[in-house]
Amino acid sequence: MNIGKSTVCTGPENSASQADRARTEIQEVLRCLTRTFALQFRQADLELTQTQALLKDAIERLTASFSNIHAHVGAQHKLALTRAVRQEERGRDEAIDQALDISIVLEQDINAAIRSLQFQDISTQLLEHAKRRLWAMGEVLADIETLASEAQDESLDFIDHLYRHKEAILHKASLIDERNDSPVSQGHMETGDIELF
Amino acid sequence: MAKTILAVDDSPSIRKMVSFTLKSAGYEVIEASDGEEGLKKAKAMKINLVLTDQNMPKMDGLTLIRSLRALPEHVRTPILMLTTESSPEMKAQGKAAGATGWMVKPFDPQKLIEVVQKVLG
Numbered sequence: 001m002n003i004g005k006s007t008v009c010t011g012p013e014n015s016a017s018q019a020d021r022a023r024t025e026i027q028e029v030l031r032c033l034t035r036t037f038a039l040q041f042r043q044a045d046l047e048l049t050q051t052q053a054l055l056k057d058a059i060e061r062l063t064a065s066f067s068n069i070h071a072h073v074g075a076q077h078k079l080a081l082t083r084a085v086r087q088e089e090r091g092r093d094e095a096i097d098q099a100l101d102i103s104i105v106l107e108q109d110i111n112a113a114i115r116s117l118q119f120q121d122i123s124t125q126l127l128e129h130a131k132r133r134l135w136a137m138g139e140v141l142a143d144i145e146t147l148a149s150e151a152q153d154e155s156l157d158f159i160d161h162l163y164r165h166k167e168a169i170l171h172k173a174s175l176i177d178e179r180n181d182s183p184v185s186q187g188h189m190e191t192g193d194i195e196l197f
Numbered sequence: 198m199a200k201t202i203l204a205v206d207d208s209p210s211i212r213k214m215v216s217f218t219l220k221s222a223g224y225e226v227i228e229a230s231d232g233e234e235g236l237k238k239a240k241a242m243k244i245n246l247v248l249t250d251q252n253m254p255k256m257d258g259l260t261l262i263r264s265l266r267a268l269p270e271h272v273r274t275p276i277l278m279l280t281t282e283s284s285p286e287m288k289a290q291g292k293a294a295g296a297t298g299w300m301v302k303p304f305d306p307q308k309l310i311e312v313v314q315k316v317l318g
Contacts, residue, residue, distance in 0.1 A: 059210045063210050067217070070217075111307055114214050115304070117214055118210065118302055118304070119303075120208070120210050121206075121302065124208070125252065125281055183252050183281050185281075186283075186301075186303075191303060191304065191308060192301025192304065193301045194308060195300075197292045197297060197299070
């Protein structure tokens with residue numbers, strides 16, 4: 001990461017000029033930090049938005065395919081069952097049993113597909129939550145940028161100024177966690193809990 | 198006559214899966230994409246059960262439940278919350294608002310049908 005001016009030791013300096021230099025360097029570091037992180041946050045936000053768009057497109061195609069496959073398979077299965085029932089007595093029971101076994105497997109697979117096809121709703125909510133977190137961190141960055149600008153004021157007690165900003169930033173960061181409870185706790189696609197009141 | 202279920206969710210894929218599941222069990226399904234639209238439809242037509250998400254634009258699920266419970270025709274209508282939210286605090290809010298039950302996503306189609314049959318009596 002390029003942090004602007006380098007800190008090369010050039011020999012003995014008095015404490016006042018060292019303090020000035022430290023102030024300038026800290027300002028540069030803060031500016032560099034805000035620029036770099038702001039850019040990275042913007043990029044992360046764009047990538048999350050792109051992921052949401054891809055998920056939306058994928059789920060639309062998947063649900064359409066699922067509906068079509070279900071309709072075709074259902075029709076085929078009905079036909080197979082009808083044929084089995086109409087079959088001559090010999091082997092008819094076996095054919096019906098086979099057809100019924102297939103319907104059980106089909107139903108289980110359909111149920112599993114319906115459960116899995118809910119991934120887009122759940123992951124989109126998580127992505128939205130991650131975007132809100134980035135946006136809140138962007139606000140913290142804006143505070144740090146203000147700190148860098150204010151640091152130019154030589155009448156300020158710089159150390160005290162830094163300390164107060166550090167406290168304010170930590171407070172804001174803790175608020176992000178408090179206010180940003182994720183609506184999603186699931187880490188898998190198994191069926192969620194059911195509670196009747 | 199088939200009972201009518203109002204499915205309220207801002208996710209089209211969830212609405213589609215709910216609709217697919219409940220229609221296959223013989224129910225009629227009306228869809229709404231947020232609480233506001235859900236409330237409008239619940240006022241306009243005969244609804245036997247409401248299945249709603251919590252986090253939605255315009256009006257969330259808890260507000261929808263409170264609004265429905267304020268209507269004489271929906272004081273006793275079963276209302277199920279179907280949401281990713283699973284914290285005890287949220288469930289308590291749902292219960293206080295007047296929800297009949299709480300289901301955490303993802304739902305299993307067979308279990309959804311069983312719960313719907315149970316609350317519809």
